[in-house]
Amino acid sequence: MENAIEIRGLVKEYKDFKLDSVDLTLPGGCILGLIGENGAGKSTMIKCLLGIIHKNQGSITILGRDADKELADIKEDVGVVLDDVGIPDTFKYKQINSVMKCTFRNWDEAVFEGYMDKFGLPKNKKFKDFSRGMKMKMGIAIALSHNAKLLVLDEATNGLDPVIRDEVTDIFYEFTRDEKHSILISSHIVSDLEKLCDYISFIHKGRVLLNEEKDILLEEYAILSCTEDDLSELDPDAIRGKKSGKYGVQALVKRDGVPAGMNLSPVTIEELFVFMIKEIA
Amino acid sequence: MRGLLVKDMLFIRQSWPVFAYPLYLTLMCAIMTGASGKFYPALGPAIAATFCLLPLMVIADDHRTGYEKTLAFTPISKEKMIGARYLLNLIVSLAGCLMVSLILGIGAMIGSVPMSGLLTTAIMFMVTALVIPSASLPLIYFFKRANTVMGFSMMILCAITALAFIFRDKIDFSVGTAAVMFAATLVMMAVSYMISVRIFRKTEIC
Numbered sequence: 001m002e003n004a005i006e007i008r009g010l011v012k013e014y015k016d017f018k019l020d021s022v023d024l025t026l027p028g029g030c031i032l033g034l035i036g037e038n039g040a041g042k043s044t045m046i047k048c049l050l051g052i053i054h055k056n057q058g059s060i061t062i063l064g065r066d067a068d069k070e071l072a073d074i075k076e077d078v079g080v081v082l083d084d085v086g087i088p089d090t091f092k093y094k095q096i097n098s099v100m101k102c103t104f105r106n107w108d109e110a111v112f113e114g115y116m117d118k119f120g121l122p123k124n125k126k127f128k129d130f131s132r133g134m135k136m137k138m139g140i141a142i143a144l145s146h147n148a149k150l151l152v153l154d155e156a157t158n159g160l161d162p163v164i165r166d167e168v169t170d171i172f173y174e175f176t177r178d179e180k181h182s183i184l185i186s187s188h189i190v191s192d193l194e195k196l197c198d199y200i201s202f203i204h205k206g207r208v209l210l211n212e213e214k215d216i217l218l219e220e221y222a223i224l225s226c227t228e229d230d231l232s233e234l235d236p237d238a239i240r241g242k243k244s245g246k247y248g249v250q251a252l253v254k255r256d257g258v259p260a261g262m263n264l265s266p267v268t269i270e271e272l273f274v275f276m277i278k279e280i281a
Numbered sequence: 282m283r284g285l286l287v288k289d290m291l292f293i294r295q296s297w298p299v300f301a302y303p304l305y306l307t308l309m310c311a312i313m314t315g316a317s318g319k320f321y322p323a324l325g326p327a328i329a330a331t332f333c334l335l336p337l338m339v340i341a342d343d344h345r346t347g348y349e350k351t352l353a354f355t356p357i358s359k360e361k362m363i364g365a366r367y368l369l370n371l372i373v374s375l376a377g378c379l380m381v382s383l384i385l386g387i388g389a390m391i392g393s394v395p396m397s398g399l400l401t402t403a404i405m406f407m408v409t410a411l412v413i414p415s416a417s418l419p420l421i422y423f424f425k426r427a428n429t430v431m432g433f434s435m436m437i438l439c440a441i442t443a444l445a446f447i448f449r450d451k452i453d454f455s456v457g458t459a460a461v462m463f464a465a466t467l468v469m470m471a472v473s474y475m476i477s478v479r480i481f482r483k484t485e486i487c
Contacts, residue, residue, distance in 0.1 A: 050354060054483075072357060074356075075354060075356040076356040078354070080354035082350060085351070086343075086347025086350045087348060088343075088348055090295045091295075095288075095291050098291065099287050099291065100284065102283040102284040102286075102287045103283075103355045103357070105356075
Protein backbone atom coordinates (compact mmCIF):
# COMPACT_ATOMS: atom_id res chain seq x y z
CA MET A 1 0.00 0.00 0.00
CA GLU A 2 1.31 3.46 -0.85
CA ASN A 3 2.27 5.88 1.87
CA ALA A 4 -0.35 8.48 2.72
CA ILE A 5 2.27 11.15 3.29
CA GLU A 6 5.92 11.30 2.31
CA ILE A 7 7.95 14.34 3.24
CA ARG A 8 11.58 14.45 2.20
CA GLY A 9 14.10 17.14 3.06
CA LEU A 10 11.49 19.74 3.99
CA VAL A 11 13.02 23.08 4.83
CA LYS A 12 11.14 26.21 5.81
CA GLU A 13 13.03 29.23 7.08
CA TYR A 14 11.82 32.17 9.05
CA LYS A 15 13.91 34.90 10.61
CA ASP A 16 14.08 33.21 13.99
CA PHE A 17 13.04 29.63 13.24
CA LYS A 18 13.92 26.94 10.76
CA LEU A 19 12.24 23.69 9.90
CA ASP A 20 15.38 21.80 9.08
CA SER A 21 15.45 18.94 6.57
CA VAL A 22 12.41 17.18 7.90
CA ASP A 23 11.69 13.66 6.73
CA LEU A 24 8.38 12.10 7.62
CA THR A 25 6.43 9.11 6.40
CA LEU A 26 2.85 8.18 7.19
CA PRO A 27 2.18 4.65 5.94
CA GLY A 28 -1.25 4.10 4.39
CA GLY A 29 -3.94 2.98 6.80
CA CYS A 30 -2.06 4.25 9.86
CA ILE A 31 -2.25 7.06 12.37
CA LEU A 32 0.85 9.18 12.93
CA GLY A 33 1.05 11.37 16.00
CA LEU A 34 3.23 14.44 15.76
CA ILE A 35 4.39 15.52 19.20
CA GLY A 36 6.27 18.65 20.02
CA GLU A 37 6.28 21.51 22.45
CA ASN A 38 4.84 24.91 21.53
CA GLY A 39 6.87 26.45 18.74
CA ALA A 40 8.51 23.16 17.77
CA GLY A 41 7.34 23.37 14.17
CA LYS A 42 4.33 21.02 14.09
CA SER A 43 1.95 23.58 12.62
CA THR A 44 4.62 24.89 10.24
CA MET A 45 5.11 21.38 8.91
CA ILE A 46 1.40 20.86 8.49
CA LYS A 47 0.98 24.22 6.75
CA CYS A 48 3.79 23.34 4.34
CA LEU A 49 2.10 20.00 3.73
CA LEU A 50 -1.17 21.70 2.83
CA GLY A 51 0.42 24.45 0.76
CA ILE A 52 -0.76 27.21 3.09
CA ILE A 53 2.83 28.41 3.34
CA HIS A 54 5.61 27.96 0.80
CA LYS A 55 8.46 25.62 1.57
CA ASN A 56 12.03 26.62 0.82
CA GLN A 57 13.09 23.11 -0.08
CA GLY A 58 11.97 19.53 -0.12
CA SER A 59 9.38 17.29 -1.67
CA ILE A 60 5.95 16.34 -0.43
CA THR A 61 3.82 13.48 -1.70
CA ILE A 62 0.25 13.06 -0.50
CA LEU A 63 -1.69 9.88 -1.28
CA GLY A 64 0.91 9.00 -3.88
CA ARG A 65 0.63 12.31 -5.72
CA ASP A 66 3.08 15.19 -5.99
CA ALA A 67 1.75 18.00 -3.82
CA ASP A 68 3.61 20.63 -5.87
CA LYS A 69 1.69 19.72 -9.01
CA GLU A 70 -1.70 18.39 -7.91
CA LEU A 71 -2.42 20.00 -4.55
CA ALA A 72 -5.89 21.34 -5.40
CA ASP A 73 -7.08 17.91 -6.61
CA ILE A 74 -5.44 16.13 -3.68
CA LYS A 75 -7.46 18.25 -1.26
CA GLU A 76 -10.66 16.53 -2.40
CA ASP A 77 -9.38 13.53 -0.47
CA VAL A 78 -7.94 15.36 2.53
CA GLY A 79 -9.94 16.47 5.55
CA VAL A 80 -8.29 19.16 7.63
CA VAL A 81 -8.97 20.52 11.08
CA LEU A 82 -6.69 23.20 12.46
CA ASP A 83 -6.70 24.67 15.92
CA ASP A 84 -8.95 27.45 14.74
CA VAL A 85 -12.00 26.76 12.61
CA GLY A 86 -12.80 29.59 10.19
CA ILE A 87 -16.43 29.83 9.10
CA PRO A 88 -18.37 33.06 8.43
CA ASP A 89 -19.92 34.26 11.69
CA THR A 90 -23.51 34.40 10.53
CA PHE A 91 -23.63 31.00 8.88
CA LYS A 92 -25.74 28.22 10.34
CA TYR A 93 -25.76 24.50 9.55
CA LYS A 94 -27.83 25.00 6.39
CA GLN A 95 -25.46 27.56 4.86
CA ILE A 96 -22.37 25.58 5.82
CA ASN A 97 -23.87 22.49 4.21
CA SER A 98 -24.76 24.42 1.03
CA VAL A 99 -21.24 25.80 0.70
CA MET A 100 -19.49 22.50 1.37
CA LYS A 101 -21.82 20.67 -1.01
CA CYS A 102 -20.63 22.95 -3.80
CA THR A 103 -17.01 22.78 -2.68
CA PHE A 104 -16.34 19.05 -2.34
CA ARG A 105 -17.28 16.59 -5.07
CA ASN A 106 -17.87 13.82 -2.53
CA TRP A 107 -19.70 15.85 0.09
CA ASP A 108 -22.19 13.66 1.96
CA GLU A 109 -25.05 15.63 3.48
CA ALA A 110 -26.39 12.65 5.41
CA VAL A 111 -23.01 12.00 7.03
CA PHE A 112 -22.65 15.69 7.93
CA GLU A 113 -26.10 15.75 9.47
CA GLY A 114 -25.23 12.57 11.33
CA TYR A 115 -22.14 14.15 12.88
CA MET A 116 -24.10 17.29 13.76
CA ASP A 117 -26.50 15.07 15.72
CA LYS A 118 -23.75 12.91 17.18
CA PHE A 119 -21.83 15.94 18.45
CA GLY A 120 -25.01 17.63 19.63
CA LEU A 121 -24.44 20.70 17.49
CA PRO A 122 -27.44 23.02 17.13
CA LYS A 123 -28.67 23.51 13.59
CA ASN A 124 -30.27 26.89 14.13
CA LYS A 125 -27.45 28.66 15.88
CA LYS A 126 -25.03 31.02 14.15
CA PHE A 127 -21.42 29.93 14.08
CA LYS A 128 -20.32 33.00 16.02
CA ASP A 129 -22.49 31.85 18.95
CA PHE A 130 -20.77 28.45 19.14
CA SER A 131 -18.41 27.77 22.01
CA ARG A 132 -14.81 26.89 21.19
CA GLY A 133 -15.52 23.22 21.67
CA MET A 134 -18.55 23.39 19.39
CA LYS A 135 -16.50 25.13 16.71
CA MET A 136 -13.90 22.37 16.85
CA LYS A 137 -16.63 19.74 16.59
CA MET A 138 -18.02 21.54 13.55
CA GLY A 139 -14.56 21.52 11.97
CA ILE A 140 -14.24 17.79 12.65
CA ALA A 141 -17.72 17.12 11.24
CA ILE A 142 -16.83 18.97 8.03
CA ALA A 143 -13.52 17.13 7.69
CA LEU A 144 -15.25 13.77 8.06
CA SER A 145 -18.13 14.46 5.69
CA HIS A 146 -16.53 14.46 2.26
CA ASN A 147 -15.17 10.91 2.13
CA ALA A 148 -11.62 11.99 2.79
CA LYS A 149 -8.89 9.38 2.65
CA LEU A 150 -6.49 11.38 4.80
CA LEU A 151 -7.25 13.44 7.88
CA VAL A 152 -4.82 16.13 8.97
CA LEU A 153 -5.54 17.36 12.46
CA ASP A 154 -3.51 20.13 14.06
CA GLU A 155 -4.39 20.46 17.75
CA ALA A 156 -7.93 19.51 16.73
CA THR A 157 -8.92 18.06 20.10
CA ASN A 158 -7.85 21.10 22.10
CA GLY A 159 -10.78 22.80 23.77
CA LEU A 160 -12.88 19.63 23.81
CA ASP A 161 -14.06 18.22 27.10
CA PRO A 162 -12.70 14.78 28.03
CA VAL A 163 -15.96 12.99 27.20
CA ILE A 164 -16.14 14.40 23.69
CA ARG A 165 -12.39 13.98 23.21
CA ASP A 166 -12.84 10.32 23.96
CA GLU A 167 -15.74 10.10 21.53
CA VAL A 168 -13.83 11.92 18.83
CA THR A 169 -10.81 9.68 19.38
CA ASP A 170 -13.09 6.67 18.82
CA ILE A 171 -14.37 8.24 15.61
CA PHE A 172 -10.81 8.75 14.38
CA TYR A 173 -9.96 5.20 15.26
CA GLU A 174 -13.04 4.01 13.38
CA PHE A 175 -11.97 6.13 10.43
CA THR A 176 -8.79 4.12 10.02
CA ARG A 177 -10.61 0.81 10.09
CA ASP A 178 -10.69 1.28 6.34
CA GLU A 179 -7.13 0.47 5.37
CA LYS A 180 -7.19 3.22 2.75
CA HIS A 181 -7.70 5.86 5.45
CA SER A 182 -4.87 7.51 7.34
CA ILE A 183 -4.53 10.25 9.93
CA LEU A 184 -1.80 12.74 10.73
CA ILE A 185 -2.54 14.27 14.10
CA SER A 186 -0.49 16.79 15.99
CA SER A 187 -1.12 17.62 19.59
CA HIS A 188 0.54 18.31 22.85
CA ILE A 189 -2.13 16.27 24.67
CA VAL A 190 0.10 13.25 24.44
CA SER A 191 -2.33 10.93 26.20
CA ASP A 192 -4.73 11.20 23.25
CA LEU A 193 -1.97 10.39 20.81
CA GLU A 194 -0.77 7.49 22.88
CA LYS A 195 -4.21 5.88 22.71
CA LEU A 196 -4.73 6.53 19.06
CA CYS A 197 -1.49 6.42 17.14
CA ASP A 198 0.40 3.67 15.38
CA TYR A 199 3.43 5.84 14.70
CA ILE A 200 4.93 8.61 16.76
CA SER A 201 7.11 11.44 15.58
CA PHE A 202 8.85 13.83 17.94
CA ILE A 203 9.67 17.27 16.67
CA HIS A 204 11.79 19.75 18.57
CA LYS A 205 13.03 23.16 17.42
CA GLY A 206 12.33 22.36 13.79
CA ARG A 207 14.01 18.95 13.75
CA VAL A 208 12.45 15.50 13.82
CA LEU A 209 14.11 13.66 16.69
CA LEU A 210 12.34 10.40 16.26
CA ASN A 211 9.93 8.72 13.89
CA GLU A 212 9.00 5.23 14.97
CA GLU A 213 6.20 2.77 15.58
CA LYS A 214 4.62 3.42 18.95
CA ASP A 215 4.73 -0.21 20.07
CA ILE A 216 8.41 -0.48 19.19
CA LEU A 217 9.16 2.66 21.19
CA LEU A 218 7.29 1.40 24.21
CA GLU A 219 9.10 -1.94 24.01
CA GLU A 220 12.50 -0.43 23.37
CA TYR A 221 12.53 2.13 26.18
CA ALA A 222 11.82 1.99 29.88
CA ILE A 223 12.19 4.13 32.99
CA LEU A 224 14.98 3.07 35.30
CA SER A 225 14.79 4.09 38.94
CA CYS A 226 18.16 3.83 40.67
CA THR A 227 20.94 5.78 42.34
CA GLU A 228 23.47 7.99 40.56
CA ASP A 229 26.15 5.40 41.22
CA ASP A 230 24.13 2.63 39.61
CA LEU A 231 23.38 4.84 36.65
CA SER A 232 27.03 5.72 36.12
CA GLU A 233 27.81 2.01 35.70
CA LEU A 234 25.52 1.69 32.72
CA ASP A 235 26.57 2.02 29.10
CA PRO A 236 26.11 5.76 28.32
CA ASP A 237 24.61 4.88 24.93
CA ALA A 238 21.73 3.16 26.71
CA ILE A 239 20.76 6.32 28.60
CA ARG A 240 18.56 8.74 26.67
CA GLY A 241 17.75 11.15 29.48
CA LYS A 242 17.67 11.45 33.23
CA LYS A 243 15.96 13.30 36.02
CA SER A 244 17.45 13.59 39.49
CA GLY A 245 15.17 13.72 42.47
CA LYS A 246 15.19 13.55 46.25
CA TYR A 247 15.05 9.76 46.29
CA GLY A 248 17.41 8.95 43.46
CA VAL A 249 17.51 9.19 39.72
CA GLN A 250 14.97 8.36 37.08
CA ALA A 251 16.46 7.69 33.67
CA LEU A 252 15.04 6.92 30.27
CA VAL A 253 16.97 3.88 29.08
CA LYS A 254 17.02 1.38 26.27
CA ARG A 255 15.94 -1.93 27.70
CA ASP A 256 18.57 -3.95 25.88
CA GLY A 257 21.34 -1.78 27.37
CA VAL A 258 20.32 -2.43 30.96
CA PRO A 259 21.41 -5.55 32.88
CA ALA A 260 18.70 -7.83 34.22
CA GLY A 261 17.51 -7.24 37.72
CA MET A 262 17.43 -3.46 37.58
CA ASN A 263 14.21 -1.64 38.47
CA LEU A 264 12.61 -0.95 35.11
CA SER A 265 9.09 0.34 34.64
CA PRO A 266 7.12 0.89 31.47
CA VAL A 267 7.48 4.28 29.86
CA THR A 268 4.69 6.42 28.45
CA ILE A 269 5.07 8.40 25.26
CA GLU A 270 4.84 11.60 27.27
CA GLU A 271 7.72 10.55 29.52
CA LEU A 272 9.73 9.50 26.48
CA PHE A 273 9.26 12.91 24.94
CA VAL A 274 9.95 14.91 28.08
CA PHE A 275 13.13 13.00 28.88
CA MET A 276 14.43 13.33 25.32
CA ILE A 277 13.80 17.07 25.20
CA LYS A 278 15.40 17.65 28.58
CA GLU A 279 18.43 15.66 27.51
CA ILE A 280 18.84 17.83 24.44
CA ALA A 281 18.36 20.98 26.47
CA MET B 282 -14.99 27.85 -7.46
CA ARG B 283 -18.71 27.25 -7.19
CA GLY B 284 -18.39 26.67 -3.44
CA LEU B 285 -16.65 30.01 -2.97
CA LEU B 286 -19.21 31.85 -5.07
CA VAL B 287 -22.05 30.23 -3.12
CA LYS B 288 -20.41 31.26 0.14
CA ASP B 289 -19.90 34.84 -1.05
CA MET B 290 -23.48 35.09 -2.29
CA LEU B 291 -24.80 33.77 1.03
CA PHE B 292 -22.66 36.32 2.85
CA ILE B 293 -23.95 39.15 0.67
CA ARG B 294 -27.52 38.00 1.17
CA GLN B 295 -27.02 38.01 4.91
CA SER B 296 -25.45 41.47 4.71
CA TRP B 297 -28.58 42.94 3.10
CA PRO B 298 -28.63 46.07 5.33
CA VAL B 299 -25.55 47.17 3.37
CA PHE B 300 -27.88 47.72 0.40
CA ALA B 301 -30.00 50.22 2.30
CA TYR B 302 -27.84 53.24 1.52
CA PRO B 303 -27.31 52.46 -2.20
CA LEU B 304 -31.03 51.87 -2.53
CA TYR B 305 -31.80 55.17 -0.82
CA LEU B 306 -29.33 56.99 -3.06
CA THR B 307 -30.82 55.35 -6.15
CA LEU B 308 -34.31 56.45 -5.13
CA MET B 309 -33.08 60.01 -4.62
CA CYS B 310 -31.45 59.93 -8.05
CA ALA B 311 -34.67 58.56 -9.58
CA ILE B 312 -36.59 61.43 -8.02
CA MET B 313 -33.97 63.89 -9.28
CA THR B 314 -34.24 62.40 -12.78
CA GLY B 315 -38.02 62.62 -12.78
CA ALA B 316 -38.02 66.14 -11.40
CA SER B 317 -35.29 67.52 -13.68
CA GLY B 318 -36.55 65.83 -16.82
CA LYS B 319 -33.14 64.41 -17.81
CA PHE B 320 -30.70 61.63 -17.06
CA TYR B 321 -27.35 62.54 -15.57
CA PRO B 322 -24.68 60.02 -16.63
CA ALA B 323 -22.63 61.10 -13.60
CA LEU B 324 -25.24 59.50 -11.34
CA GLY B 325 -24.06 56.09 -12.53
CA PRO B 326 -20.63 56.43 -10.87
CA ALA B 327 -22.19 58.10 -7.83
CA ILE B 328 -24.50 55.15 -7.15
CA ALA B 329 -21.89 52.55 -8.15
CA ALA B 330 -19.54 54.03 -5.58
CA THR B 331 -21.87 52.74 -2.86
CA PHE B 332 -22.08 49.22 -4.34
CA CYS B 333 -18.57 48.31 -5.22
CA LEU B 334 -17.28 47.99 -1.68
CA LEU B 335 -19.41 44.91 -1.15
CA PRO B 336 -17.11 42.38 -2.86
CA LEU B 337 -14.17 43.89 -0.95
CA MET B 338 -16.08 43.41 2.30
CA VAL B 339 -16.30 39.70 1.49
CA ILE B 340 -12.52 39.41 1.37
CA ALA B 341 -12.10 41.44 4.55
CA ASP B 342 -14.60 39.19 6.33
CA ASP B 343 -12.77 36.06 5.18
CA HIS B 344 -9.61 37.41 6.74
CA ARG B 345 -11.38 38.36 9.97
CA THR B 346 -13.21 35.05 10.45
CA GLY B 347 -10.31 32.89 9.29
CA TYR B 348 -12.30 31.51 6.37
CA GLU B 349 -9.32 32.14 4.10
CA LYS B 350 -7.54 29.36 6.00
CA THR B 351 -10.52 27.05 5.56
CA LEU B 352 -10.46 27.94 1.87
CA ALA B 353 -6.83 26.86 1.73
CA PHE B 354 -7.88 23.28 2.57
CA THR B 355 -10.55 23.09 -0.07
CA PRO B 356 -9.91 21.71 -3.55
CA ILE B 357 -9.80 25.09 -5.20
CA SER B 358 -6.68 26.44 -6.83
CA LYS B 359 -5.40 29.94 -6.14
CA GLU B 360 -6.31 30.98 -9.68
CA LYS B 361 -9.89 29.91 -9.15
CA MET B 362 -10.05 31.69 -5.79
CA ILE B 363 -9.10 34.92 -7.48
CA GLY B 364 -11.35 34.16 -10.44
CA ALA B 365 -14.29 33.68 -8.09
CA ARG B 366 -13.72 37.13 -6.57
CA TYR B 367 -13.58 38.84 -9.93
CA LEU B 368 -16.65 36.94 -11.07
CA LEU B 369 -18.40 38.04 -7.90
CA ASN B 370 -17.56 41.66 -8.72
CA LEU B 371 -19.05 41.21 -12.17
CA ILE B 372 -22.20 39.54 -10.84
CA VAL B 373 -22.77 42.12 -8.11
CA SER B 374 -22.12 44.96 -10.57
CA LEU B 375 -24.57 43.52 -13.11
CA ALA B 376 -27.21 42.91 -10.49
CA GLY B 377 -26.71 46.42 -9.15
CA CYS B 378 -26.85 47.87 -12.63
CA LEU B 379 -30.15 46.13 -13.35
CA MET B 380 -31.66 47.27 -10.09
CA VAL B 381 -30.47 50.84 -10.53
CA SER B 382 -31.67 50.94 -14.14
CA LEU B 383 -35.09 49.69 -13.08
CA ILE B 384 -35.48 52.29 -10.33
CA LEU B 385 -34.11 55.14 -12.45
CA GLY B 386 -36.29 53.97 -15.33
CA ILE B 387 -39.40 54.08 -13.16
CA GLY B 388 -38.43 57.56 -12.00
CA ALA B 389 -37.95 58.63 -15.60
CA MET B 390 -41.30 57.17 -16.66
CA ILE B 391 -43.07 58.98 -13.85
CA GLY B 392 -41.35 62.21 -14.89
CA SER B 393 -41.92 61.51 -18.59
CA VAL B 394 -38.19 61.68 -19.25
CA PRO B 395 -36.88 60.20 -22.51
CA MET B 396 -35.11 56.87 -21.84
CA SER B 397 -32.12 57.54 -24.08
CA GLY B 398 -29.87 58.58 -21.20
CA LEU B 399 -30.64 55.49 -19.15
CA LEU B 400 -28.22 53.27 -21.09
CA THR B 401 -25.37 55.76 -20.65
CA THR B 402 -26.06 56.01 -16.92
CA ALA B 403 -26.17 52.22 -16.63
CA ILE B 404 -22.89 51.80 -18.52
CA MET B 405 -21.20 54.44 -16.36
CA PHE B 406 -22.48 52.55 -13.32
CA MET B 407 -20.80 49.38 -14.58
CA VAL B 408 -17.57 51.21 -15.40
CA THR B 409 -17.22 52.54 -11.86
CA ALA B 410 -18.41 49.32 -10.25
CA LEU B 411 -15.70 47.37 -12.06
CA VAL B 412 -12.86 49.91 -12.02
CA ILE B 413 -12.69 50.33 -8.25
CA PRO B 414 -12.36 46.59 -7.42
CA SER B 415 -9.98 46.13 -10.37
CA ALA B 416 -7.70 48.72 -8.81
CA SER B 417 -8.23 47.53 -5.22
CA LEU B 418 -7.98 43.76 -5.45
CA PRO B 419 -4.31 43.54 -6.51
CA LEU B 420 -3.49 45.91 -3.65
CA ILE B 421 -5.41 43.77 -1.19
CA TYR B 422 -3.59 40.64 -2.32
CA PHE B 423 -0.22 42.40 -2.27
CA PHE B 424 -0.50 44.12 1.09
CA LYS B 425 -2.86 41.56 2.68
CA ARG B 426 -4.68 44.49 4.21
CA ALA B 427 -8.27 44.29 3.08
CA ASN B 428 -9.54 46.76 5.68
CA THR B 429 -6.90 49.38 4.88
CA VAL B 430 -7.48 49.15 1.16
CA MET B 431 -11.21 49.31 1.77
CA GLY B 432 -10.71 52.44 3.84
CA PHE B 433 -8.81 54.16 1.04
CA SER B 434 -11.34 52.93 -1.51
CA MET B 435 -14.16 54.40 0.55
CA MET B 436 -12.42 57.79 0.57
CA ILE B 437 -12.03 57.66 -3.19
CA LEU B 438 -15.62 56.55 -3.62
CA CYS B 439 -16.90 59.38 -1.44
CA ALA B 440 -14.90 61.80 -3.59
CA ILE B 441 -16.36 60.27 -6.76
CA THR B 442 -19.89 60.53 -5.37
CA ALA B 443 -19.41 64.14 -4.33
CA LEU B 444 -17.79 65.19 -7.62
CA ALA B 445 -20.44 63.37 -9.63
CA PHE B 446 -23.22 65.27 -7.91
CA ILE B 447 -21.46 68.61 -8.01
CA PHE B 448 -20.57 68.39 -11.69
CA ARG B 449 -23.56 66.36 -12.88
CA ASP B 450 -24.61 69.03 -15.32
CA LYS B 451 -21.17 69.33 -16.84
CA ILE B 452 -20.51 65.58 -17.23
CA ASP B 453 -22.29 64.32 -20.29
CA PHE B 454 -21.31 61.31 -22.35
CA SER B 455 -22.70 59.78 -25.43
CA VAL B 456 -23.54 56.08 -25.41
CA GLY B 457 -20.59 55.48 -27.70
CA THR B 458 -18.13 57.11 -25.31
CA ALA B 459 -19.57 55.19 -22.39
CA ALA B 460 -19.31 51.94 -24.36
CA VAL B 461 -15.63 52.59 -25.12
CA MET B 462 -15.01 53.29 -21.45
CA PHE B 463 -16.76 50.03 -20.57
CA ALA B 464 -14.64 48.05 -23.01
CA ALA B 465 -11.50 49.61 -21.53
CA THR B 466 -12.76 48.68 -18.07
CA LEU B 467 -13.13 45.06 -19.09
CA VAL B 468 -9.55 45.05 -20.34
CA MET B 469 -8.44 46.65 -17.08
CA MET B 470 -10.29 43.95 -15.18
CA ALA B 471 -8.56 41.20 -17.14
CA VAL B 472 -5.14 42.76 -16.49
CA SER B 473 -6.02 43.21 -12.83
CA TYR B 474 -6.96 39.52 -12.63
CA MET B 475 -3.62 38.44 -14.08
CA ILE B 476 -1.73 40.70 -11.67
CA SER B 477 -3.74 39.40 -8.72
CA VAL B 478 -3.07 35.78 -9.70
CA ARG B 479 0.68 36.44 -9.95
CA ILE B 480 0.70 38.11 -6.55
CA PHE B 481 -1.50 35.53 -4.85
CA ARG B 482 0.54 32.60 -6.17
CA LYS B 483 3.55 33.95 -4.28
CA THR B 484 1.58 34.84 -1.17
CA GLU B 485 1.36 32.71 1.91
CA ILE B 486 -2.19 32.49 3.08
CA CYS B 487 -1.25 32.80 6.73
